[in-house]
Amino acid sequence: MAQIKINNLSHSYQKNKQILKDLSLDIHDGELLSILGPSGCGKTTMLRLISGLLPMQEGSIIVAGGDISKVPVYKRNFGMVFQSYALFPHMTIFQNVAFGLKRKKLSKSEIFEKTLSILKTTGLLDLKDRMPNELSGGQQQRVSLARALAINPDVLLLDEPLSNLDAKLRIEMREEISRLQKKMKMTTIFVTHDQEECFAISDRVAVMNHGKIEQLDTPQNIFRHPKTKFVAAFVGYENFVPKQWAKEHNWRYNDIISGSQLTIRPEKIELGSNENILNGKVLVKNFLGNNYQYIVETELGRMKVDTQQENYEINDDIGLSFSEKSLIELEDGD
Amino acid sequence: MKKRAVLFLLPGLLLIFILLIYPVIRMFIPTFTGGQTIFSNYQSFFSSENNVQIIFRTLFIAVMTTLVTLGLGLPTAYWISRLSGRWRKIISIIVLFPILTNAVVRNFAWIMILGKNGVINNFLMKMHIISSPLTLLYTNLAIIIGAVYLFLPIMITSLVSSYTQLNSEIEEAAEVLGSRPIVVFFKIIIPQISVGIFTGSILVFVGALTAYTTPQLLGGNKNMVLATLLQQQSITLGDWTSASVIAIVLTVIAFITMIALNWVSKVIDRRNSHEIKN
Ligand SMILES: Nc1ncnc2c1ncn2[C@@H]1O[C@H](COP(=O)(O)OP(=O)(O)O)[C@@H](O)[C@H]1O
Ligand SMILES: [Mg+2]
Numbered sequence: 001m002a003q004i005k006i007n008n009l010s011h012s013y014q015k016n017k018q019i020l021k022d023l024s025l026d027i028h029d030g031e032l033l034s035i036l037g038p039s040g041c042g043k044t045t046m047l048r049l050i051s052g053l054l055p056m057q058e059g060s061i062i063v064a065g066g067d068i069s070k071v072p073v074y075k076r077n078f079g080m081v082f083q084s085y086a087l088f089p090h091m092t093i094f095q096n097v098a099f100g101l102k103r104k105k106l107s108k109s110e111i112f113e114k115t116l117s118i119l120k121t122t123g124l125l126d127l128k129d130r131m132p133n134e135l136s137g138g139q140q141q142r143v144s145l146a147r148a149l150a151i152n153p154d155v156l157l158l159d160e161p162l163s164n165l166d167a168k169l170r171i172e173m174r175e176e177i178s179r180l181q182k183k184m185k186m187t188t189i190f191v192t193h194d195q196e197e198c199f200a201i202s203d204r205v206a207v208m209n210h211g212k213i214e215q216l217d218t219p220q221n222i223f224r225h226p227k228t229k230f231v232a233a234f235v236g237y238e239n240f241v242p243k244q245w246a247k248e249h250n251w252r253y254n255d256i257i258s259g260s261q262l263t264i265r266p267e268k269i270e271l272g273s274n275e276n277i278l279n280g281k282v283l284v285k286n287f288l289g290n291n292y293q294y295i296v297e298t299e300l301g302r303m304k305v306d307t308q309q310e311n312y313e314i315n316d317d318i319g320l321s322f323s324e325k326s327l328i329e330l331e332d333g334d
Numbered sequence: 335m336k337k338r339a340v341l342f343l344l345p346g347l348l349l350i351f352i353l354l355i356y357p358v359i360r361m362f363i364p365t366f367t368g369g370q371t372i373f374s375n376y377q378s379f380f381s382s383e384n385n386v387q388i389i390f391r392t393l394f395i396a397v398m399t400t401l402v403t404l405g406l407g408l409p410t411a412y413w414i415s416r417l418s419g420r421w422r423k424i425i426s427i428i429v430l431f432p433i434l435t436n437a438v439v440r441n442f443a444w445i446m447i448l449g450k451n452g453v454i455n456n457f458l459m460k461m462h463i464i465s466s467p468l469t470l471l472y473t474n475l476a477i478i479i480g481a482v483y484l485f486l487p488i489m490i491t492s493l494v495s496s497y498t499q500l501n502s503e504i505e506e507a508a509e510v511l512g513s514r515p516i517v518v519f520f521k522i523i524i525p526q527i528s529v530g531i532f533t534g535s536i537l538v539f540v541g542a543l544t545a546y547t548t549p550q551l552l553g554g555n556k557n558m559v560l561a562t563l564l565q566q567q568s569i570t571l572g573d574w575t576s577a578s579v580i581a582i583v584l585t586v587i588a589f590i591t592m593i594a595l596n597w598v599s600k601v602i603d604r605r606n607s608h609e610i611k612n
Contacts, residue, residue, distance in 0.1 A: 053506050073509045080510045086503040090525040090603045103512035151511060 002064035002154040002187050003029045004050070009059035011045055011211075019045050020211040023059070030185040032178070034198035036234065037208030043191040046208075047157050050189065051080050063154060074103075079148030079156040079186075083163060085140045087132040093143050094119070094128040100151035115150060121180070122146040138169040142176070149180060156181065156188040162197060174201050195235050199223065207231045214333065228333040229261055237263040237328070238304040245300065246327070251277070257329040266293065266304040268326035271312060276319025278303070282312055296320060365578045379579045385563070389583070392543060392559040395474060399481040399542040400535050406482070407489035407534065412523075414490070415497035426494065429487050437484070441551040444480050445471060448552070472554035480548040485541050489534040496530025497523075525603045532599040539595075540588045560584050 004027040011020040019042045027033045035043050048054035050061060052073035060069050068076060088096050098115040106114070119125045122142055132140060141161060148156060158177070162170045178201040181188050192198045198205055199219040206216045207230075215227045226232035229240060241262045246253060253262060271294065280298035294305045294312060303320060312318055366372040379385055414425050432440060447453045448470040455467040470476060500523065508522045509515070524531070546561040553559065558566070560580055568577035 051510055053509065073506075074512050074514055076510075077512070078510055080507065082503045082507060084501060084503050086501065086507040088504060088508070088522060099508065100511035103517070147507075147511070 003027065004155060004187060004189075005062040006050070007060045007062070009046070009049060009056075009061070011042075011049060011054070011057050018211060020049070023211065023213060025206060025213060025216065027187060027189060028203075030187055031203045032181050032188045032190060032201060034190045034192060034202040034205045035208055036192060036195060036198045036205050038234070039193055041208050042211040043193075043208060044159055045211075047080075047159050047189065047191055050155070051078055051157055052076050077151065077154050079151060079153035081141075081144050081148050081156075081158045081161045083160045085132075085137075085144040085164075087140055087143055087147070089132050091132075092128065093124060093130050093132070093135070096132065096143055097124075097128075097147045097150050100147065104151065118146050118150045121183075122149070122176075137165055138173060141165060141173055145177065145180070149184065149186075152184075154187070156186045158188065158190045160192055161190075162192070162194070170197065177201065207234060209333075225328065226263070227331050229263070229330050230333055232263045232328070232330060236265060238266045239264045239269070240330075241300055241327070243329075251327065252324045253327040254329060257331055259329060259331040261330040261332070262327045263330055264322060264326050264328065266306040267291070269303065269305045269307070269320050269322045271296075271305060271307055271309050271320060272318050273321040276321050278320040280318060280320060282314050282316045282318060285312065285314055361578045361581060364575050365582055368575065375575055375579050379576065379583070388558050388560060388563050391474065391557065392561075393587070395477050395481065395549070395559060396539050396542040398478050399485060400539045402478065402482045403486050403489040403538050404531065404535060406486060407493050408531075411490045411493035411497055415494050415500075426491070429490050432483065433487050437547045438551070440483065441480055441548055444476065444483070444552055448476050448479070471552065472556060474553070474557055476552040477549045477557060477559070480552040481542045481545060484545065484548060485538040488537050488541070492534035492537065493527065493530045496527035500526055528599040528603040532595050535595055536592055539591055543588060544584060 004025075006023065006025040006027075009020050009023040010018060012018045023046065025033075035046065037043055045054065049056055052068070052071065056069050060067055062068070063076075088099065091099065094115060097119060098111055101111045101114055116125070119128055122145060124139070124142055124146055127135060127139060127143075132143065135143065141164075145161070161177070162173055165173060174197050177190070180186075181201075190198065190202065199222075202219055204216060205219050205222050206213045207222065208214065209230045215222055215231045217225075222231065223235055226235055226237060232240075241251075241264070243253075243255075243260050243262055246262055251262075278298050278300065280296040280303065282294055283297050283302065284293075284295040286293045288306070291306050291308050292310055294307070296303045296305060296318065298320065305320065365375050369375055369378075371377075410429075414422060414429070417425060445452070449455070450467045450469075450471070452471070454470060455464075458464045459467065504526070505518050505522055508518045513521065544561055545559075546565060549557065549559045550562050550565075553562070560583065564577050564580040564584075567573045567580065
């Protein structure tokens with residue numbers, strides 16, 4: 001519905017403690033963009049600034065060409081889904097979903113029609129006369145989503161909407177969000193700290209750390225070519241090697257980037273082949289279902305290895321090998 | 335086991351019976367005896383125009399006190415509940431402070447303020463806004479002012495405890511959905527604190543209904559209420575049957591109000607009528 005341009009956004013709650021630092025970000029019309037970052041990095045702060053719930057201190061936000069920095073929350077026509085669902089506990093599901101439409105001075109029959117239609121789309125029709133405290137967590141989340149979508153918002157903001165659900169429901173709901181978002185072609189910002197869930201549904205992902213965007217790209221590119229150590233660690237690269245060390249030991253890697261670190265995923269490392277690159281001793285062996293994870297003490301420190309091989313035990317001396325193509329160069333973060 | 339448990343309860347139950355139930359029964363019975371029909375005492379009480387006027391005045395004062403404390407308490411308590419932890423504690427103690435002083439002292443303060451030579455009249459005369467002192471003391475207004483002052487802390491305390499249970503994200507959700515702050519207040523906040531409104535209103539209403547010191551000191555003899563009438567009937571005139579009738583009328587009014595308010599708060603907030611089913 002709308003393109004969003006976030007320009008030089010900064011925010012601090014207390015003096016000398018900046019939470020967001022000169023953050024700029026463009027979100028394309030109709031795209032689902034995820035903000036991925038650890039707890040406390042400023043994701044909620046950013047979403048609250050966009051929604052207007054938090055007054056802006058520095059920077060500007062442009063939606064569909066218009067500066068909304070000074071538009072009050074209730075005039076922005078955004079949809080927001082909160083981590084706590086935030087359903088109105090004294091209203092039925094129907095009333096919850098109709099609430100936003102009622103604020104729009106539509107005719108009674110129009111409100112009724114639109115509410116019914118969104119309840120139908122979200123599969124909530126049977127629950128329309130229940131009270132929120134009579135629903136399960138997953139159902140409440142669905143209502144929260146339906147309520148936000150009912151007003152046909154210009155932008156949909158989702159703040160860790162799945163974090164209170166169990167694993168199975170989480171997958172179900174994220175697919176539901178993805179389905180509705182595509183169907184309504186709604187510009188969506190999805191905040192999460194879960195790498196898997198955000199890769200599954202996002203068009204693009206912005207990885208955030210300490211109030212800054214470290215990398216903005218498609219899920220595939222972020223997964224295959226993380227830019228910094230922080231991004232790499234966040235998307236499952238567990239092993240880091242100083243470039244200097246690799247150079248001294250004649251490892252062959254692309255030397256294009258000026259950073260000082262290399263990284264490799266645990267599943268790219270093999271154990272006990274003939275051309276060992278690194279020697280070590282098994283410290284820990286864990287069964288993870290699909291594979292085993294070994295933690296191996298080497299002269300580079302502890303390396304994590306995910307492999308199908310199961311015939312190694314704790315204290316075994318083993319060699320690590322990997323294709324040098326799997327080594328990824330990282331930029332130095334700041 | 336069960337029989338033993340009853341044995342343990344016996345002393346307590348006995349105490350409650352002797353000190354609470356028995357006196358109430360003893361108060362009840364005489365009001366239905368001694369006349370031609372069982373309601374004779376009530377008929378004669380209600381047939382006095384003066385008594386009916388006193389009932390209406392009492393109700394008027396109690397209702398006004400409740401409404402004014404509610405009107406003042408709703409915004410004040412909201413503000414208090416949104417303060418940070420330390421400030422909330424400090425302000426809450428300040429709010430409760432008047433309760434710690436003696437009721438007679440507090441009412442005398444109002445006599446000093448509202449009297450013919452009181453603070454208000456002195457000020458208005460000095461400013462030449464009025465030429466002769468206003469009659470503020472010994473009016474219904476004086477009683478209401480005194481009662482509001484007396485009961486406001488109770489109303490605020492019961493509202494603050496309701497407000498602090500609110501999840502502020504719910505209000506924010508309403509705002510994002512297009513509600514101005516005033517709509518958020520009436521459509522989202524008020525229904526959620528209906529229990530606090532109900533509790534506070536009952537406490538204030540019953541308190542104002544039965545208050546004795548305040549109407550006695552600020553209302554004078556012209557503006558009697560049921561409590562002062564009761565005192566007059568019992569202590570001054572020694573007519574304990576009439577006094578009992580008044581006591582029972584007071585009890586019935588309080589009871590009816592409680593049921594009515596409870597019903598209203600359930601209508602406002604349907605959560606209370608819906609039990610959790612699954
Ligand atoms: N109202 C607030 N007052 C002061 N500090 C806050 C407030 N809200 C959040 N913070 C701080 O700002 C930082 C970022 O918080 P938040 O945006 O909620 O992070 P996230 O949503 O990524 O977990 C945290 O360090 C948090 O403690
Ligand atoms: Mg958060």
